[in-house]
Amino acid sequence: MKKLINSPDTLLAESLAGFGAVHADIVNVNLDPMFVTRKDAPRAGKVALISGGGTGHEPMHAGFVGMGMLDAACPGQVFTSPTPDQMIAAMEAVDGGAGILLIVKNYAGDVMNFEMAAEMASGPVETVLTNDDEAVEESTHSQGRRGVAATVIVEKIVGAAAERGGDLASLKALGDAVNAASGTMGVALTSCTVPAAGLPTFTLAEDEMEMGIGIHGEPGRRRVAMMTASAIAEEIVGAIVDDVKLASGEEVLLLVNGMGGTPLLELYGLYDAAARVAKGHGLTITRSLVGNYCTSLEMAGASITLTRLDAERTALWDAPVRTAAFHWG
Amino acid sequence: MKKLINSPDTLLAESLAGFGAVHADIVNVNLDPMFVTRKDAPRAGKVALISGGGTGHEPMHAGFVGMGMLDAACPGQVFTSPTPDQMIAAMEAVDGGAGILLIVKNYAGDVMNFEMAAEMASGPVETVLTNDDEAVEESTHSQGRRGVAATVIVEKIVGAAAERGGDLASLKALGDAVNAASGTMGVALTSCTVPAAGLPTFTLAEDEMEMGIGIHGEPGRRRVAMMTASAIAEEIVGAIVDDVKLASGEEVLLLVNGMGGTPLLELYGLYDAAARVAKGHGLTITRSLVGNYCTSLEMAGASITLTRLDAERTALWDAPVRTAAFHWG
Structure with a gap:
């Protein structure tokens, strides 16, 4: 380690x-x-x-x-x-x-x-x-x-x-x-290593990823061969739209969250893919967030979250905030 | 990859x-x-x-x-x-x-x-x-x-x-x-992989790190066995203090910058170590920054920067800013 x-x-x-x-x-x-x-x-x-x-x-x-x-x-x-x-x-x-x-x-x-x-x-x-x-x-x-x-x-x-x-x-x-x-689903490309354990929590082959990973490295839906950003976005956004019953015309917040070990370069690219899929479902993305917010140590991977917005939630999202991670308004 | x-x-x-x-x-x-x-x-x-x-x-x-x-x-x-x-x-x-x-x-x-x-x-x-x-x-x-x-x-x-x-x-x-x-020095615990190359830029053994790493994976001063956060901070802060000729009593900005693949948990711990060493040199840390700002894709590692402050620089650091990465004032 x-x-x-x-x-x-x-x-x-x-x-x-x-x-x-x-x-x-x-x-x-x-x-x-x-x-x-x-x-x-x-x-x-x-x-x-x-x-x-x-x-x-x-x-x-x-x-x-x-x-x-x-x-x-x-x-x-x-x-x-x-x-x-x-x-x-x-x-x-x-x-x-x-x-x-x-x-x-x-x-x-x-x-x-x-x-x-x-x-x-x-x-x-x-x-x-x-x-x-x-x-x-x-x-x-x-x-x-x-x-x-x-x-x-x-x-x-x-x-x-x-x-x-x-x-x-x-x-x-x-x-x-x-x-x-709200709905979220994530993928992992690598495991993280808990410091006190000293060894990776799980292992993935060089061409494998875990679809539906948990933020402690818990198993997700399945291990699959590496997928493109667009294919990942399609599966995850589709699952959320179905489950949260997001209807065409609705306004959403789109969060692309890094697990800790994936660079911003990739996270913004994944956002581009996710936004494309969300728009394909007829959704209007009125608020966005990209970065490492809910991480899993140094795990490589990301999650996508959609939240249905309305006027009240949008105003509260925009309201002033002063924390170490968020500062606006 | x-x-x-x-x-x-x-x-x-x-x-x-x-x-x-x-x-x-x-x-x-x-x-x-x-x-x-x-x-x-x-x-x-x-x-x-x-x-x-x-x-x-x-x-x-x-x-x-x-x-x-x-x-x-x-x-x-x-x-x-x-x-x-x-x-x-x-x-x-x-x-x-x-x-x-x-x-x-x-x-x-x-x-x-x-x-x-x-x-x-x-x-x-x-x-x-x-x-x-x-x-x-x-x-x-x-x-x-x-x-x-x-x-x-x-x-x-x-x-x-x-x-x-x-x-x-x-x-x-x-x-x-x-x-x-200003002076900076960094360490790498892992290499990054340039997407178009598809392979890690360099390799480090499981017990090795690179002291003085460049942000493209260029070689630094030497490969060494893994050091503790405190030992890393002591070497880097000492080198900067000597080179920038920071004198006891001076005010500094301390930046602990992640290379992309090291979690905030570790970066704040490294900050704690670096601050201790800086104070040992008699420096007063009046401004601080911790996070991933000048990264090297998904490289695990971090750099430490010290900048000598004065009243003008401090006021300009505090002045309002509205960018994707910085928002304050």
């Missing part, structure tokens, strides 16, 4: 310390227990948004903490759920008295630990569970579909609504609706 | 088309000849800043086109200089009548082609040549030092000064000064 680290044991703390130093204008980093909060938390009267999950998907979620998005993020060890004590400490740090909304990707460990933390909270807590992955109905890491890159979109849109003063029930409903309006 | 592409022959045009669609609010993309301009160019009375070079280093340079940074970028084929006709077309598209400043990384092909284009320009043209790479004094791709990640910092600072109305001579002097105040 070759990585730019000192040791797998110290990597997470050192990386978080670096993150906190670089983005000291936006976040506070707490190392014991580990959680990241927006600098100006708690915000009195605002519903606090908290997410989290295993490390290795950066910039998700710590890179999304800040004005207009998350109030706190709880990073676990690599590909390992954070623990309830981290979540409880984060809740206490950002609770503004208007309730707490947890945004949780659908993985067994995350779901269980966030549930435990929610039960121990003193105030009202709601949870939005993201499960946008079209690849598999059941996975090795989850009951039901996995939560993947649409989580980024849910966190942006719900974060903007919370910033505008939305109440807990309406934010929970909005998050559920955006999740239901 | 496994890449998310249709064909090496169409990759650049498809990727630029995707880039243009995603960032249609910021840039115009011209495909024949290939160049990218800021949406509101030409700006009458403003010195136009143009950069360019081989593709494969994204987001550099097209991702830096926009308000507060570049007026145009000319992308060549992968790791290949753009041609003078691209540069001339870009110059004509963005010339605001106040002169043109070319920012050119020191590689033989880029230098020759930008010189030819400058000679054919009708108005005044100056050139800032970046050569911040501490690794080697002469390289396989350049006479003298190579231009690498400090180019990002030069383009941001000079871009802000141009936006404020600086004249051609003062911008040229500022660019030269920022380049001279």
Whole structure:
């Protein structure tokens, strides 16, 4: 294993310390227990948004903490759920008295630990569970579909609504609706290597890729011979259009998300292919995002996400945001 | 070779088309000849800043086109200089009548082609040549030092000064000064694969890395056994401090730049190590940047850059910018 680290044991703390130093204008980093909060938390009267999950998907979620998005993020060890004590400490740090909304990707460990933390909270807590992955109905890491890159979109849109003063029930409903309006599927060209494991999670032959890969290297739909960008886009966009029931004439957000080891050069090329297919289905792409947002360490590959937009969601997407990974408006 | 592409022959045009669609609010993309301009160019009375070079280093340079940074970028084929006709077309598209400043990384092909284009320009043209790479004094791709990640910092600072109305001579002097105040060195853990070549540019053993790597995979100082993040930071920061003659008490910008295939988790950890070493030399880090800015396709590795700051450079770094890769202020 070759990585730019000192040791797998110290990597997470050192990386978080670096993150906190670089983005000291936006976040506070707490190392014991580990959680990241927006600098100006708690915000009195605002519903606090908290997410989290295993490390290795950066910039998700710590890179999304800040004005207009998350109030706190709880990073676990690599590909390992954070623990309830981290979540409880984060809740206490950002609770503004208007309730707490947890945004949780659908993985067994995350779901269980966030549930435990929610039960121990003193105030009202709601949870939005993201499960946008079209690849598999059941996975090795989850009951039901996995939560993947649409989580980024849910966190942006719900974060903007919370910033505008939305109440807990309406934010929970909005998050559920955006999740239901979204579908994602990804491909892997190479495996990643979990630092503490030291070996690739899986192997692919030189002419093989995995269609429907999970963001921890979990199996997808099938192993296939390498496909062109256009063929990949056709299969993935088609699957999402069918499942989310996107109809000709509808407006969508198109996200092409890198898994970590694929250059922007390829991601923009894949976007071009995906946009062509989406337009072929009669969709109008009114918002776009291309880059590495929901990653799987250094895995080569990408996912494509489509989210049905409407006027409210579009305005919330465009609303001001100030985090390490997103800054606009 | 496994890449998310249709064909090496169409990759650049498809990727630029995707880039243009995603960032249609910021840039115009011209495909024949290939160049990218800021949406509101030409700006009458403003010195136009143009950069360019081989593709494969994204987001550099097209991702830096926009308000507060570049007026145009000319992308060549992968790791290949753009041609003078691209540069001339870009110059004509963005010339605001106040002169043109070319920012050119020191590689033989880029230098020759930008010189030819400058000679054919009708108005005044100056050139800032970046050569911040501490690794080697002469390289396989350049006479003298190579231009690498400090180019990002030069383009941001000079871009802000141009936006404020600086004249051609003062911008040229500022660019030269920022380049001279900067040093960079990088390491590679893996090679990248140029799409048209189909095979890795070089090979490294499972326990080996290249210290002083070039951004096209050119050799650096030496092949060594894998080093820890702290040992890498100590060697690189030490070399820069010596060469740039950074003295205790001085203020610096610290950039930890990913080569494309190294996750943010590791880059922030390397930042933590580099910051520790810089502080050990008595330096005060007043500005920071961590991410993939001057890349080498999917190469695993990173570079560290230090730039001496002063009040003017700091204010220009902080000045508003609206490009695909940078958005603040």
